[in-house]
Amino acid sequence: MSELTDLYQEVILDHNRRPHNFRVIDGATTQEGYNPLCGDRLTLYVAMAGGVIKDLAFQGSGCAISKASASLMTDALKGKTADEARALFDQFHAMITSDHAGPTADLGKLSVLAGVREFPARIKCASLAWHTMKAAVAHHSDAPVSTE
């Protein structure tokens, strides 16, 4: 069960119960993310100013992993430039998909999601918010983003 408690750490369960930035930002760019097979769905609100993410929030329903990941992401990306956000996307993606359990330096609170790599079926849950963010920052798309 140790892998299970790695996956469902208390921090993740807390973010699931009380997600941060779980709100609407009026007038912000919105982007939908949707994994139809498991039913995870979120709407991401991104307020950019001068190439910087001024505010970031989300709404939706999903599993603990997808909700905690979205919650942690919105905390991590506020104040970052679009380029910084994309770089963090790459680092986060590497962390949750890497084959070997190495140290996960520099990712701070996001490191609690490293346990996802032991659960290949759940990587799509952890990455949904991030892929949705990437689409929102690059260019809004009418089609929902999916990681299935």
Add this chain to the structure above:
Amino acid sequence: MAANAVSVASRPLQAAGFNVDTVRADFPILTEQVHGKPLVYLDSANTSQKPVSVLQAMDHYYRHANANIHRATHLLSERATALYEGSRAKAAMFLNAPDPHTIVLTKGTTDGLNLVAQSYGRSTLKAGDEILLTWLEHHSNIVPWQMVAEQTGAVIKVVPINDAGELDLDQYAALLSSRTKILAVGHVSNALGTINPIKAMIAQAHAAGAVVVVDGAQAVPHLVVDVQDLDCDFYVLSSHKMFGPTGTGVLYGRASLLEAMPPYQGGGDMIASVTFEKTLYNQVPYKFEAGTPNMAGVVGLGAAIDYLAGIDREAALAHEDAVLDYATTQVRQIPGSRIVGEAGHKTGVLSFVLEGVHPHDAGTILDQQGVAVRTGQHCAQPVMDRFGIPATIRASLGIYNTREDIDALVRGLHKVRELFI
């Protein structure tokens, strides 16, 4: 079923009664360990496990009979053809179809439904005609009809369901009219387990002049089906949900309809003669079976039918019903649980949600304890939307499941609650 039992090579016919331990011993995978725990397989509505006789039949086919069917003069081709056509005859017996020529061998339920939609539907539907579906259908019995509706200008109508997950039969009667040309209905709902009263529905549809297509994928592993008694026009099923291999299935069609229908796909084996000026199609059912089929799979399907023929189906269903009742009672006692789909007539499926826990998280935690369930929307998004939920946890049963399997599920669900609540 026992009356028309076909010979069972590797397993003696059982006397009346049902012994679940004997059945479990027939399924090698059930002794598998997952995450260091004994496998508890509660996902048979997704795909069933296979008895050793099915595995042996397919192995035997490749070792002793493999050759292309219907087209060579040598001995192996004769053996392969006899086995392939033998499975067709078994399928006819299994469904009590009047003749093996009313049995089209397909890739599975989805393939069968697409065949009926594109061959029968596309050649007969006109703009304004109505195709009647139900709110319980899974995507395979929705999307092919949407495609043919778009091609022909036909209109889709949907029979609603009540809060228990049963079809609203008053609404069904009200929706039937002279415009209704096709009723496509599942015999048993994959998401909720509801058994629909299809015999009465078929009679009503026929009175309105409609042709009835029954999706039997979830029914045949549990219920004995008689297409002549039902009086349906088409009945489709998948081998892999009834203890046979993947990639093969059956379409029963009323002979007069099959005769009049145009071919579905073109290719070898479905033709009588080919010139560049004019091709003559083969007779029914071969005109619907283009190309080299899944021969080993069809042989495996025949072995699965033999397997079921060797079982007292009535006693097996009574066993399954008892396990489902037990599961329903046990899961209902878990705080925060809610059963989704409480129809008066159900088989094989327990769908539920746990308050405060997303089904996907529950699925991962159950898996770590060896318990395999499906979580999600079960390819039946409209059903989930109807109940206002994104997904359910679905425990589904096969003839090999026991009360102990349910106890393991319940222990697992308590573990889920410990972590989450």
